[in-house]
Amino acid sequence: MPIPINRRWLAAAPLVLAAALARAQAWPAHPIKMVVPNAPGGLSDISARLLAPGLGARLGQPIVIENRPGAGGTIATASVAKAPADGYTLIAVFDAHASNPHLFRNLDYDGIADFAPVSLLVRGPLVLVVHPRVAAKSARELAALARARPGAINFAAVGPGSPARLLAEYFKLAAGIDFTVVPYKGAAPALTDLVSGEVDAMFATVPSVGSHLKAGRLRALAVTSEQPTPALPGVPTMNEAWPGYVAEAWVGLLAPAKTPAAIVERIHDDAVQALADPDLRARFAAQGLETVASTPAELGRWIRVETGRWGRVIREQKIRIE
Numbered sequence: 001m002p003i004p005i006n007r008r009w010l011a012a013a014p015l016v017l018a019a020a021l022a023r024a025q026a027w028p029a030h031p032i033k034m035v036v037p038n039a040p041g042g043l044s045d046i047s048a049r050l051l052a053p054g055l056g057a058r059l060g061q062p063i064v065i066e067n068r069p070g071a072g073g074t075i076a077t078a079s080v081a082k083a084p085a086d087g088y089t090l091i092a093v094f095d096a097h098a099s100n101p102h103l104f105r106n107l108d109y110d111g112i113a114d115f116a117p118v119s120l121l122v123r124g125p126l127v128l129v130v131h132p133r134v135a136a137k138s139a140r141e142l143a144a145l146a147r148a149r150p151g152a153i154n155f156a157a158v159g160p161g162s163p164a165r166l167l168a169e170y171f172k173l174a175a176g177i178d179f180t181v182v183p184y185k186g187a188a189p190a191l192t193d194l195v196s197g198e199v200d201a202m203f204a205t206v207p208s209v210g211s212h213l214k215a216g217r218l219r220a221l222a223v224t225s226e227q228p229t230p231a232l233p234g235v236p237t238m239n240e241a242w243p244g245y246v247a248e249a250w251v252g253l254l255a256p257a258k259t260p261a262a263i264v265e266r267i268h269d270d271a272v273q274a275l276a277d278p279d280l281r282a283r284f285a286a287q288g289l290e291t292v293a294s295t296p297a298e299l300g301r302w303i304r305v306e307t308g309r310w311g312r313v314i315r316e317q318k319i320r321i322e
Helices: 007-026 043-059 071-081 096-103 139-148 163-175 187-196 206-215 261-275 278-286 296-316
Strands: 032-036 063-067 089-094 115-130 154-158 180-184 201-205 219-223 248-256
Touching: 032 043, 032 071, 043 063, 043 089, 043 115, 043 248, 043 261, 043 278, 071 089, 071 096, 071 248, 089 096, 089 115, 096 296, 115 139, 115 163, 115 206, 115 261, 115 296, 139 163, 139 219, 154 163, 154 187, 163 180, 163 201, 163 296, 180 187, 187 201, 187 206, 201 206, 206 219, 248 261, 248 296, 261 278
Parallel strands: 032 063, 032 089, 154 180, 154 201
Antiparallel strands: 089 248, 115 201, 115 219, 115 248
């Protein structure tokens, strides 16, 4: 049976399309807000503030950074999920975006379905460091120590959902070992205790431990990226010891779901151009970060893979928000 054709709809369709195109072409007409779900100085905050001037210049409107820390980034993320899908509200999420759905029982947003991916902006490894008194010169040697004395090695970590904690639990699974995780309220006091020898080991960002490594106050055993990083020449990867152990800190740019495709494409294209600037790339490299500038589809796949990876670790290690 032939499908009936609504001639009035056909006649109106070009007008609807023209109106949609006109709206997209008029965008942006005023400043764009980029929400950062952590406090100033965090990874997504640094990334957003480095990107904003170049992206805003290309879009023709300033990018206003708005920090909304709290509850591991979930408060800010929920607010953006409910924001108008008009391209005027973006969010620079970080790696907690992939672990939060498994840590918080009653999130009122879906980390995948409620957002339109724009681009993976940057990524970078964390580094496994130990106090010099620890008799291990490699990650395998540290695992051997932990295997010989279960629970004796103390790992500093910041909260149940922090990268340091999740990477430590991932280490337990990959190496089949056990050690004691010592929780801290912030990365700074954790690092202070590691340098003083109060704890033995920690996964940390490259910039945070650079001066300690140069001074010999800490020893780097391995990085968590798939390949070695130029930021730490000669330091091997965890992946070499335990194939598949790959995890990086990252920042991705998202818009609310149903943001018009033309607007998402415009933001993406201008973000890619901004990230290609050699000076900006150098500034990110100084933070131990590699610029990525992925497609929206690649960011979507990245988030799904990361969400699955950390879901497994969180379930198997029974990690809970305390």
